[in-house]
Amino acid sequence: MRDDAALSVKDLTISLGRNQVVHGLSFEIQPGKTLALVGESGSGKSVTSLAIMRLLPDRIGRALGSIRLGKQELLTLPEAQMRKVRGGRISMIFQEPMTSLNPVQTIGTQLAEVIRIHRRLKGQALQEAVLDMMRKVRIPDPEERVKQYPHTFSGGMRQRVMIAMALACNPSLIIADEPTTALDVTVQAQTLELLKELQRVTGTAVLFITHDMGVVAEMADDVLVMRDGREVEHGSVHEVFTRPKSPYTRSLIEAAPSLVGKLGTDTKAAEPVAELPIAAGVEPLLVVRNMTVQFPVHGGLLGRVKGAVHAVEDVSFAIGKGETLGLVGESGSGKSTIGKAIINLAPLHSGNIEVAGQAVDYRDRKSLALLRRHVQMIFQDPFGSLDARQTIGSAIMEPMRVHGLQTGRAAEERMEWLLERVGLDPARASSLPHEFSGGQRQRICIARALAMSPQLIIADEAVSALDVAIKGQIIELMIDLQKEFDVSYLFISHDIAAVERICDRVAVMYFGEIVEIGPRDDVIGRPGHPYTRRLLSAIPITHPDQRATGTRRAPDAAPPRSPLKPLDYRAPPARWARASDGHFIRDAS
Amino acid sequence: MGQGSLQPSASVDDGDRVTRGHVIISFLIKRLGFAAFTLFAVLTLVFLIVRILPGDPALVILGDQASPESIAALHHRLGLDQPILTQYGQFLWNALRGDLGNSMITGRSISVEIMSVLPYTIELTIASLLLGVLLGVPAGVWAAVKRNQIPDIALRLVSLIGLSLPAFVAAIILLMIFAIYLRWFPVISAGGGTDIIDRLRQMALPTLSLALIMMAYITRVTRSAMLEVLNQDFVRTARAKGASQYATIWRHALGNSLIPITTVVGLYLGILIGNSVLTEIVFSRPGLGKLILTALTQRDYTLLQGMIVIYTLMVVVVNLLTDLTYGFLDPRVQYK
Numbered sequence: 025m026r027d028d029a030a031l032s033v034k035d036l037t038i039s040l041g042r043n044q045v046v047h048g049l050s051f052e053i054q055p056g057k058t059l060a061l062v063g064e065s066g067s068g069k070s071v072t073s074l075a076i077m078r079l080l081p082d083r084i085g086r087a088l089g090s091i092r093l094g095k096q097e098l099l100t101l102p103e104a105q106m107r108k109v110r111g112g113r114i115s116m117i118f119q120e121p122m123t124s125l126n127p128v129q130t131i132g133t134q135l136a137e138v139i140r141i142h143r144r145l146k147g148q149a150l151q152e153a154v155l156d157m158m159r160k161v162r163i164p165d166p167e168e169r170v171k172q173y174p175h176t177f178s179g180g181m182r183q184r185v186m187i188a189m190a191l192a193c194n195p196s197l198i199i200a201d202e203p204t205t206a207l208d209v210t211v212q213a214q215t216l217e218l219l220k221e222l223q224r225v226t227g228t229a230v231l232f233i234t235h236d237m238g239v240v241a242e243m244a245d246d247v248l249v250m251r252d253g254r255e256v257e258h259g260s261v262h263e264v265f266t267r268p269k270s271p272y273t274r275s276l277i278e279a280a281p282s283l284v285g286k287l288g289t290d291t292k293a294a295e296p297v298a299e300l301p302i303a304a305g306v307e308p309l310l311v312v313r314n315m316t317v318q319f320p321v322h323g324g325l326l327g328r329v330k331g332a333v334h335a336v337e338d339v340s341f342a343i344g345k346g347e348t349l350g351l352v353g354e355s356g357s358g359k360s361t362i363g364k365a366i367i368n369l370a371p372l373h374s375g376n377i378e379v380a381g382q383a384v385d386y387r388d389r390k391s392l393a394l395l396r397r398h399v400q401m402i403f404q405d406p407f408g409s410l411d412a413r414q415t416i417g418s419a420i421m422e423p424m425r426v427h428g429l430q431t432g433r434a435a436e437e438r439m440e441w442l443l444e445r446v447g448l449d450p451a452r453a454s455s456l457p458h459e460f461s462g463g464q465r466q467r468i469c470i471a472r473a474l475a476m477s478p479q480l481i482i483a484d485e486a487v488s489a490l491d492v493a494i495k496g497q498i499i500e501l502m503i504d505l506q507k508e509f510d511v512s513y514l515f516i517s518h519d520i521a522a523v524e525r526i527c528d529r530v531a532v533m534y535f536g537e538i539v540e541i542g543p544r545d546d547v548i549g550r551p552g553h554p555y556t557r558r559l560l561s562a563i564p565i566t567h568p569d570q571r572a573t574g575t576r577r578a579p580d581a582a583p584p585r586s587p588l589k590p591l592d593y594r595a596p597p598a599r600w601a602r603a604s605d606g607h608f609i610r611d612a613s
Numbered sequence: 614m615g616q617g618s619l620q621p622s623a624s625v626d627d628g629d630r631v632t633r634g635h636v637i638i639s640f641l642i643k644r645l646g647f648a649a650f651t652l653f654a655v656l657t658l659v660f661l662i663v664r665i666l667p668g669d670p671a672l673v674i675l676g677d678q679a680s681p682e683s684i685a686a687l688h689h690r691l692g693l694d695q696p697i698l699t700q701y702g703q704f705l706w707n708a709l710r711g712d713l714g715n716s717m718i719t720g721r722s723i724s725v726e727i728m729s730v731l732p733y734t735i736e737l738t739i740a741s742l743l744l745g746v747l748l749g750v751p752a753g754v755w756a757a758v759k760r761n762q763i764p765d766i767a768l769r770l771v772s773l774i775g776l777s778l779p780a781f782v783a784a785i786i787l788l789m790i791f792a793i794y795l796r797w798f799p800v801i802s803a804g805g806g807t808d809i810i811d812r813l814r815q816m817a818l819p820t821l822s823l824a825l826i827m828m829a830y831i832t833r834v835t836r837s838a839m840l841e842v843l844n845q846d847f848v849r850t851a852r853a854k855g856a857s858q859y860a861t862i863w864r865h866a867l868g869n870s871l872i873p874i875t876t877v878v879g880l881y882l883g884i885l886i887g888n889s890v891l892t893e894i895v896f897s898r899p900g901l902g903k904l905i906l907t908a909l910t911q912r913d914y915t916l917l918q919g920m921i922v923i924y925t926l927m928v929v930v931v932n933l934l935t936d937l938t939y940g941f942l943d944p945r946v947q948y949k
Binding site: 115 | 845846847849850852853854855856864869945
C-alpha cells in the first residue's frame with residue numbers, strides 16, 4: 025500500500041444490527057483520481073460511503089477494519105474531530121437533489137453554513153465566498169439566486185448547489201453517491217462534465233458510487249464492482265471494460281445501449297412531405313390523431329384562467345398490432361401525459377383516438393369500459409401500484425371480475441395460469457405485495473394487466489426503477505409475452521437502452537411535440553432532428569476508449585421554451601420531412 | 614397535482630413578476646371575505662336558534678303573572694312585534710356596529726359585559742399558549758432525538774397523562790398542592806391585582822393548568838414531526854457538511870417541523886379557549902368562562918347569543934393568523 029493515497033480502506037466490514045452488509049472490502053484512491061464503486065441496490069455501496077463519513081445509523085450501524093484519510097484513521101476518531109472532517113476534508117454529493125437541500129433555507133444560507141463551519145469566514149468575506157462558489161459551478165445570476173429557495177431551482181441546478189457545497193472547503197475526498205441518477209441525460213452530461221473539470225482543477229480524489237456503467241466509462245480511473253457486500257471485480261477502468269473477469273461485470277456492461285452513434289448520421293438530405301403519414305404499414309391497433317392536452321393556469325386576483333400549459337401539442341401516431349412503439353424524451357416532454365390521456369387519466373383537449381378500429385368516445389361510459397378492456401397500463405413504481413393489503417391473486421382477478429369476464433373458479437384458474445406465464449409460482453397467489461421483490465412486483469403488475477387480455481399495454485417507465493439485471497429479465501418477459509399474446513406496447517421511457525431492446529419503432533418527444541418518429545435503427549442509429557442528436561449524444565459512452573473523441577458531445581443548453589402559452593395560442597403547423605422509409609423528421613426551424 | 618409531468622411548479626418564476634407582498638394582500642382580502650361569510654352564517658344561525666327556542670322571552674323576563682299589556686310593551690321594546698325579516702336586518706346591523714343587544718336578565722349591554730371580561734380570557738389563553746409552546750417544543754424535540762430511550766418514554770407518558778386529564782381535574786390538583794398546602798399562590802385569582810408581581814402570581818396556576826394540556830399536545834406533534842424530518846435527506850446533508858448536532862436538530866430539522874406544529878397550535882387554541890371556561894370557574898377568575906356560566910344558568914339567551922358570536926370571531930381570527938404564519942415558515946407555501 026502506498027502512503028500517499030487520499031483514502032485507503034482496508035478489510036472494511038459493516039453490520040447493521042445483526043446483518044453483516046459489507047464483507048472485508050479494501051480499496052484506495054490516489055489524489056486527483058476517481059474510483060467508481062459499482063453495484064445494484066443492496067450491494068452495500070451506499071453503506072460503505074456512509075461508513076467513511078461515519079454517518080451509519082446510530083446504535084445499529086457498526087464498522088470494523090480501517091478507513092484512513094491521508095494518514096488519519098477515521099474509524100477511531102472522536103465525534104467532535106470527525107465533524108471537522110465531514111464537509112471539510114471529505115464532502116458528499118447525494119443522489120436526490122430534490123430532497124437533499126433544506127427547503128426552508130435559502131441556497132445562500134445553506135452554502136454559507138459549510139463555509140462558515142470549516143473556513144470560519146464571516147460577513148462580507150463569507151458572502152463573497154458563497155458567490156464565488158456559485159460562479160464556479162456556473163449557476164447563472166448568482167447575486168439573485170443566492171437569496172432564493174431550493175424549490176425554485178431545477179434538478180440540475182440543485183445538484184450544482186450540492187457540488188458547490190461539496191467543493192467549498194477544498195476537500196481531499198468527494199463522495200458522489202449516484203449524483204446524476206435522478207437527472208435527465210442532457211443534464212447528467214453537463215453535470216458530469218462540470219464535476220470532471222472541477223476535479224481537474226482542484227486535484228480532489230473522488231469516490232463515485234453508481235449503478236450505471238456508462239457513467240463509469242465516462243468518469244472513472246478505477247472500478248470496483250460490488251455484489252451482496254463483496255468485491256466482485258477491481259481494476260483499472262480500461263481493464264474492466266475490455267476484459268471483464270466476472271460474468272456479472274460483463275452483464276452490467278452489456279446493459280448499455282449499443283446502437284447509439286454506431287450507424288452515424290445520414291448524409292442524404294431528407295425530402296419534405298406534405299403530411300405525416302400516421303398509420304404505419306401494418307394494420308393499426310391504436311391511432312392517435314392531433315392529440316392536444318392542456319392544463320389551465322389560473323392567476324390574478326380572481327383566479328381567472330391566464331393561459332394553459334400545453335403538455336401535449338398536436339401529436340399523431342399509430343401502433344400496429346403486435347408492435348412496440350417507444351416514446352422517449354426528457355422529463356416534462358409530455359410523454360407520460362400521452363399515455364394518461366389515452367386511458368382518460370389526463371383531460372384530452374382535442375384530437376381523436378381509435379382503438380381496434382373504433383373511435384373512443386370519452387363521454388360515453390360504454391365506450392370507456394371497452395377502452396379499459398382493450399388498453400391496460402403498467403406504471404413505474406411497482407411498490408405504489410399494488411394495494412398493500414390485497415393478496416396478489418385477488419389483485420389479478422379483480423379486473424376480470426369488475427368487467428365480468430370471468431368469475432369464480434374460472435377466474436382463479438386464469439390467475440394461476442397468468443402467474444405462471446410471468447414466472448411466478450401460482451402457490452404464492454395468497455401472498456401480499458410486501459413479500460415480493462421489486463422485480464417480482466412488476467411481474468405481478470404485468471400479470472394483472474394481462475388478465476384483461478388487452479390488445480394494448482401502456483408501459484410508463486415500467487422498468488426504470490429496476491436494477492440492471494432485473495430490468496433485462498422484465499424486458500425479456502415483455503417481449504416473450506408479446507409474441508404469445510400478440511399484444512402491442514406503448515413503451516414510455518427515458519431509458520434509451522431499454523427502448524432499444526424492446527421497441528420496433530421510436531418517437532422522440534420534445535416540449536409536447538413529436539420531433540422524430542421512425543424505425544428503431546433509423547431514429548437511434550441515424551437521428552435526423554437536432555434534438556434527437558443532442559439527446560443521444562448526452563448518453564454516457566459504453567467504453568472508456570470513446571472518451572478521447574471530444575467532439576462527441578454537444579452539451580449546449582436547449583433554448584428554454586416555456587410550455588405555458590396564452591389562451592389564444594395556436595401552434596404553427598408542423599412541417600415534416602421523410603428521411604427514409606417510415607422515418608420522419610420534423611422541420612426544426 | 615398528479616396529472617401531467619408538464620405541470621410547472623407554479624413557484625418557478627415564469628416572468629409574470631408579482632411581488633410576494635402583493636400576493637399576500639390579495640390572499641388576505643380573500644380570507645377576510647371567507648371570515649366575514651363565516652361570521653354572517655353564525656349570526657344567522659344564532660338569530661334563528663333564539664327565535665326557534667320554545668317559550669316567549671317576555672314571559673321569561675316578566676314571569677308567569679305578567680299582564681298582557683306589559684308583555685306587549687316588552688315585545689315592543691325588544692322589537693319582537695316587528696316582522697321577522699325586519700328583526701333580522703336590525704340584528705345584523707347592530708352586530709355590525711358592535712352592538713350585540715342587551716342582556717335579557719340584567720338589561721345591560723352585552724358588548725360592554727363581554728368587553729369587560731374579554732381581556733382576562735385573552736391574557737390567560739396567550740400566557741398558557743406561550744408556556745405550552747416553550748415547554749412542549751423542546752420536550753418534543755428531545756423525545757424525537759432520544760427516540761425509544763428513557764427521556765422519550767417518560768415524555769410520552771407525561772403527555773399521555775396531560776391529554777387524558779380533564780382541564781378542571783388538573784386545575785383542582787394544582788390548586789390543592791400549590792395554593793392550599795404549599796400556599797405559594799392565591800386560591801382565588803381575582804384578576805387585576807395590585808402590581809405586576811401580584812398579577813402574575815394570580816395568573817400562575819390557571820396558566821399552568823391550561824399550559825400542561827397545551828404542552829401535551831405540542832410535545833406529541835413536535836415529536837412525530839421531528840421524527841419524520843430527521844429521516845429526510847437534507848438532514849443527512851447537514852450532518853455531512855459537518856454541522857453540529859445542535860445546528861442539525863434546531864436549525865435544519867425543527868425549521869421544517871414548524872408547519873405541523875403551527876397547525877396543531879392553531880387548532881388547539883380553540884380547545885384552549887373552551888378549556889378556559891372550566892379553569893376560570895375552578896380558580897374563580899373573571900373571564901368569558903364565568904360569563905357564559907352565568908348566561909347558561911340564568912337562561913340569558915341574548916347573552917349566550919352574543920357569546921357564541923364572540924367565540925366564533927376568536928376562532929376565525931386564530932385560523933386566519935395560522936394560515937398567514939405558514940407563509941413565513943415555509944417559502945413553498947402558495948397564497949391562493
